[in-house]
Amino acid sequence: MAKNLFRIFRSFQSFVSLPFTKNQVAHPCASVAFRTTFDRTMVQALASFFSPKSRDFSLPNSSWGEEMIRLYEFYNNQCEGENHGGEWRRLPSYNRSLKYASGGVYLSKIIQSKARLFTRNIREPGAAFEYVVFVSKDEQRCVCVFQSGHLLEGPPGHVHGGAIATMIDTVTGSHASILSAPVMTANLNINYRSPIPLGNTVLVESCLDKREGRKLFISCKVTSTDGSKLHTEATALFLSINVSHLLRG
């Protein structure tokens, strides 16, 4: 079991480090355009770890507003292409995490068949978390374009603080996973500076501050898309873990 998990996590690391090219944006469910047949085969094989029918949720859908699309295209146009090395790489995003759950064989099977990644578990497009994450070429920064949906209401007309924390954990966690999968959040420290109007598109940006052995210190800011308004700031500590840590429960 531990060996299998280790192989899966190694595959995940190769997966996130694959040299994705610009994706085909025209269709909501468009798949990534791949540089080589080898890349395509690798990604298809790895995608089967997530779901038999993997849909990449970080591609545009009909619920995305103008600002979301504009920023998606802005960063996507700076992604690695056939003829030039772009500054950014888009991270694909599925509705299942790795097929693993503790709790005994019976419970594991139930959980594994029903488990859904928290941020991708609502079917109605635009109802909750719509987001796409891009990572910089040197992997020191991530930027996420996030559009909040009506199910995320906290204070009237504004985004719930827990939903904001979820997005911060997701962006910093994805960032840490790219640098050193598998990881777990050890500490998340959040300062809410100004409320986010429900339905708005905002930027969630993370930055690697330092690495110390197994520890990754990452800071994060949530701002309006023009950068003029600071909504939230956070610092996070991730620890890279051995897969046996997950088996201990």
Ligand SMILES: CCCCC/C=C\C/C=C\C/C=C\C/C=C\CCCC(=O)SCCNC(=O)CCNC(=O)[C@H](O)C(C)(C)COP(=O)(O)OP(=O)(O)OC[C@H]1O[C@@H](n2cnc3c(N)ncnc32)[C@H](O)[C@@H]1OP(=O)(O)O
């Ligand atoms: C679930 C698996 C995830 C795997 C991810 C892989 C692929 C993911 C795929 C896609 C990624 C996409 C999206 C990612 C989205 C979201 C990410 C969500 C992540 C989470 O949502 S995850 C759930 C919440 N998370 C927990 O449920 C953690 C519970 N917890 C523990 O599991 C342990 O607590 C652990 C592992 C954290 C540490 O345990 P440990 O035994 O490995 O390490 P130990 O305690 O020995 O500490 C070693 C050194 O870290 C220092 N240290 C430890 N904790 C500290 C703290 N809080 N503050 C300051 N320093 C701390 C010590 O002081 C020592 O420092 P020093 O060495 O200097 O003395």
